[in-house]
Amino acid sequence: MKGIILSILSLTVAVGIMAVPFSCYDIQYTENASGDSPYEGQTVDVTGVVTAVIPGTGFYMADPGGGPWSGLYVYGRNSAAQVSVGDEIIATGDIIEYSGLTELSLPTNIQIISNNNPVPAAIDLTTAQVPYNNRISEQWEGVLVSIYDLTVTSTPDSYGQWKVSSGNAVSMIDDIFFNIAAATTINIGDTWHKITGIVDQHTAAGYKLNPRSMQDMIKENKIENSIIEISSIGNAQIGESYILDVSTSMINSDWEVSSYTMDLSFDNGRLQFNDVVFDSTLTLTRPQISDLGQGKIRIHYQADQTMTANLGDILIKLSFTVQGFGNLSVNISEFKYGDTPVNNLSSGSLVVKVTEAIAFMSISTTSSSKNVFDPAMGEKLIIEYGTKVGFLSRALIRIYDVQGRLVATPVHKNFESSTGFESVQWDGRDSNMKRLEPGVYYCHAEVSNRETSKRYKTVQPVVIKARLK
Structure with missing residues (x-):
């Protein structure tokens, strides 16, 4: 009887221990030269604070106290829409190594514990401490770090990756959060006072800092370079x-x-x-x-x-x-x-977000919130369309003239956005790329639920202005 009681107690203690979620440090820390997590291939619960979200792809989480080995990437298109920066969460999923990056893949459950928590402060490093081509950077994988007094040594490649140096060490910058090259100019020889970003890696490229926004990139002391x-x-x-x-x-x-x-x-x-x-x-x-x-x-x-x-x-x-x-x-x-x-x-x-299964549409132009535009002057119509998220849906945007003839189909595609909203710019041309005559047209939006075959529709008028002679 005593043995049975001890067995039950042992089982209770073991279950209690297993019920405690891991920290990001627990998952990441390793002395293995490969950098692979000791929990690779296991299903785990991990707790932390969401530090950044990549819409439609995944998010990063970190231990509140920060430090080396304290960050983790969570991959899952649906999961990105479930969290916000500052959420304290427990995520359940499998630990895998994807091209060298440790990640919690395709979480089966995300429990939000609290909101609006502070994101762990960025850790100040030198480029020698987080080089793109050395395993010493492994400890910073998934962690928010800052590097200083940098010189650009290469321009963005086809993947948006570029290099900076300080002294003899070189770090790499990447653009998984936003298109850096579209937001600012990157030239060889440019100097940057400070770049902050979350570190990821890929076996073919190395370790990379990913700024979350332009606010993470600061040039030298000039008013015009403020963010x-x-x-x-x-x-x-x-x-x-x-x-x-x-x-x-x-x-x-x-x-x-x-x-x-x-x-x-x-x-x-x-x-x-x-x-x-x-x-x-x-x-x-x-x-x-x-x-x-x-x-x-x-x-x-x-x-x-x-x-x-x-x-x-x-x-x-x-x-x-x-x-x-x-x-x-x-x-x-x-x-x-x-x-x-x-x-x-x-x-x-x-x-x-749209909370009902409907077809939502909002029309504006590149210069105003009205639905009147002049393509001859370079104006475009911005058509925002959306529906409730949570089901596989397809969008169809069609333009008809006043006689009911189809003249253009700006959109015919599956929804990909995790928010349920997408947009397209229409330049006032028909399906043959000819500019339409001034007049009234009708923009039809149709959303089809590919699981139930139900369709939801809405329509709004648009006006192509006539130029004054």
Whole structure:
């Protein structure tokens, strides 16, 4: 009987131990020269804080305390839509090695414990500590790190990878989070003061830092190289109000900055601007706000003294109320510190997912939120379409003239976005690439559920303007 009790106790203790989720450090730490996880091939529960999300692909998580071996990549297209940066989670899945990268693959369960947790601070390293071609970088896989005082030694290759050096050591930069080459110019010999990114690796290329946004890339001490970025909300709801942070990179005292002017634009049919919030920000008194019309506002702030800031400090906060579905962007069209324009501007957004099985469509142009455009002047129609996520669906966008004749089919494809929203720009040409005559046309959106064969439709008019003679 005593033996049975001891066996039961032993089993209880063992189950209790197994029920405790692993940390990222537990999964990553290894003394094996290959760098492979000791848990490769096993199904595990891992806990950590989400540090970055790659839409439609996966996300990174890390131990709250940071440090070497503290990060982990989670692969799974559906999983990327289930989490947000700052979520504390427990993820269940298999540990695999994919081209040298340790990852938790295709999680079968993600439990969100809490939200809005701080992301572990980036670890300051030298290029000698995180070279692209040496196994000493293995400990930083999945970890947010920063390197300093860099010189570009190669331009982006066909995979978006490029190299920087500091002294004799070389690190590699990659673009899994955003298209760096499209956001800024990378030339051999350029210098960068600081680049922050999450480290990944591929056996064919080596270890690479992946900046999460332009805010992770800072050039030398010039006002024009400052970075202004608006935060985003990943799962907003119609009728609710939200605060978007406007953050800045470092402001040096010798720049003698004492004012800023910011022009914003947004879809005022689906977003209502409420006010600014300046408590606990770099903006110490209420700024001047000017309504420029058609979803455009200007914010001007004049300080009583020279402004200084550290990377990521909040310049001001913006309050919006959501009034419609869609991926609703809040764009910075222009920003100046004093009289100096700032080059690196990153927009924010509020993603309001469709909650019903319908065909959603919103039409605007490259210059306004109206459905009237002039292709002869280079304007294009932006057609945003969407549906509820969670089922395999196909989108069909067709343009008809007033006689009901089909003239163009801008979209005929499966949905790929994890948010349920996609968009296309139409240049006013028919299926034969001929420019259509001015007049009224009708844009039909159809979403088909490929699992049930159900179809959902909506239609909106569009106008091609006639040019004045």
